[in-house]
Amino acid sequence: MPTLEEEIRRLMAEGTAGLHAAPDLAGRVVRSTRERRRRVRIAAVAASVAACVVVTPAVAFFTIGTTPTAGERSTFATAPEPPAIDDTPPMPSAPPSLGDLGDGREFGRMKVGYLPDGLEWSGRSADWGDTYQVTYAYRGDEKGSYRLVIMVYEGSAVQEVEQRITAYRDEADGKAVTVGGRSGYLVVQHVGEDGMKGTPTLFLRTSDSQWAEIGFSPVYAAEYSGAEAVNAELLRIGQGLTSTL
Template identity: 65%
Template structure:
């Protein structure tokens, strides 16, 4: 089957013969037609390049610039976010501020501390959970001899859960300190011979519990486990809620 160009050549040749036109007129017409199509394609491609150069952000991709003179299609691919490879700066947890001698903090007042103990200048404030530690003068500031941790409002449920778990394991015992109920237990007993942390949980009110702990190192300064328990109770008796 003859192509479109062949048919045009035939018609132009017939017309040329009739009008005595130049014999290569048909060929020149076809070249002119092809030249115009090339100019259309070049113009479309130039337009695509100009759009790409003018794009402010992201990546532009030219879909298909049709070889038949159709409009080019352009899609925008979002630029990936920059990668932050800066290591995080360690920060200290919020603390309770300047506590003076450390005998009053949060919503509690400490009436009794064993001899030579002082505030370690360290405290932690997590809202409804906060704590303070005491040590000897000259101790490393990261260590403690006695720690008092307070639980308030919804956080008291954590203490209830811990005590129920100890009761279920028949570990520790319930006690009464003054007119308040409590629970004595040695926590974190290690299989490697670590003696654990003697602890007194003390109910200060419906919305407040105290957890008084002796470090294993400090507990070794006492003559017996009974002496440790007695000193824990004495600290507990001296605690006063300010809620």
């Protein structure tokens, strides 16, 4: 009589006798395993590429094989923003001054013999080389303001003055004058359309290669009784100018 263990083995053998392993079972198992591994690798690469595109677009181009076309680059990366453009014009630098002029009666190659009462050198001057100027004001005037300005033109800058005078003469604006035997021109410059009175000015030829431009501020000119009085004072200042060229 068979034992219990022998009976169990017999029944298991009979139950599995009709079952046969498919001939390609081993190959399919191997291929299935390889396929799963391949899918895992592809998913991992895709994830890493996505991360590269988000964080550093340029890296993705060198981690997935061939060099991308221009269209592919535009798909994966955004062009960098152009640098900001500062369209603010640069501020002009202040010209050099003529230095300490003392009482301001002599500057550059010019001497000032007469100043209207109460006016003194403002402490300000500017030197552009062949053109330079000095301003005069009342003591205690606001810094930067002026009452009288004397500008001197020399060398090639003389041509500019002569062209301006010619333009005024052609427009019948102002009048020619003679001051101590020297030719000059009286005119009101910079008359504004908004009602500004303009700048009463005397141009004076102080030497063969030098001109002076003497101008009153509109505020200062208003202190005089009228245009005739202003012109008389301008001519007096011009009479006192002496060139040291």
